[in-house]
Amino acid sequence: NAGVMQNPRHLVRRRGQEARLRCSPMKGHSHVYWYRQLPEEGLKFMVYLQKENIIDESGMPKERFSAEFPKEGPSILRIQQVVRGDSAAYFCASSRPGQGRVEQYFGPGTRLTVT
Amino acid sequence: AQSVTQLDSQVPVFEEAPVELRCNYSSSVSVYLFWYVQYPNQGLQLLLKYLSGSTLVKGINGFEAEFNKSQTSFHLRKPSVHISDTAEYFCAVVNDYKLSFGAGTTVTVRA
Numbered sequence: 550n551a552g553v554m555q556n557p558r559h560l561v562r563r564r565g566q567e568a569r570l571r572c573s574p575m576k577g578h579s580h581v582y583w584y585r586q587l588p589e590e591g592l593k594f595m596v597y598l599q600k601e602n603i604i605d606e607s608g609m610p611k612e613r614f615s616a617e618f619p620k621e622g623p624s625i626l627r628i629q630q631v632v633r634g635d636s637a638a639y640f641c642a643s644s645r646p647g648q649g650r651v652e653q654y655f656g657p658g659t660r661l662t663v664t
Numbered sequence: 665a666q667s668v669t670q671l672d673s674q675v676p677v678f679e680e681a682p683v684e685l686r687c688n689y690s691s692s693v694s695v696y697l698f699w700y701v702q703y704p705n706q707g708l709q710l711l712l713k714y715l716s717g718s719t720l721v722k723g724i725n726g727f728e729a730e731f732n733k734s735q736t737s738f739h740l741r742k743p744s745v746h747i748s749d750t751a752e753y754f755c756a757v758v759n760d761y762k763l764s765f766g767a768g769t770t771v772t773v774r775a
Binding site: 553555580582584591592593594597604605608640642644652653654655656657658660 | 698700705706707708709710713754761762763764765766767768
């Protein structure tokens with residue numbers, strides 16, 4: 550019974566390149582959440598998605614960041630033209646339908662380093 | 665929006681000693697509270713959660729927490745820690761579906 554899977558676990562990109570982070574939710578989970586852990590800033594919500602729908606992207610930076618959760622395949626967090634300030638750990642979580650009371654299960658994270 | 669405050673950023677403790685990590689929340693409505701643990705270079709694992717009912721919540725690895733509505737607190741405790749409990753601990757509250765985390769408390773257990 551695999552948990553939430555994220556890949557890659559570590560990603561190094563040069564400034565200006567694109568970063569693609571993947572998240573496969575737990576079996577039976579149709580809701581995906583992305584969080585970012587910046588040094589000295591803690592864990593912050595970025596975006597909440599259901600299959601083929603972005604429900605809430607209020608935590609996403611206005612530019613360069615996008616997320617999708619297609620009908621088939623993993624959820625993707627995409628960062629275009631990365632800058633040093635994007636260096637962080639990005640965590641994906643998934644849950645069953647039902648909000649608030651439902652536990653979110655976290656993946657191991659992708660640690661992005663921008664050089 | 666509801667939020668949580670973790671009052672201690674670092675807590676050093678000796679092995680087999682008790683530990684308490686403090687968390688206060690701000691809310692005037694029903695609240696769902698969680699404690700997560702993050703081991704070095706790993707993801708977050710749920711220790712325990714309070715949704716309703718009994719105010720004393722027992723979790724994994726011998727941890728427990730008490731929901732105190734009058735003091736708006738949800739402190740985490742363990743009566744006897746192990747070296748393996750060295751980790752960062754996060755208190756969190758749900759706003760609809762978004763988890764809002766505290767700044768974290770780093771627990772370092774020494775022999």
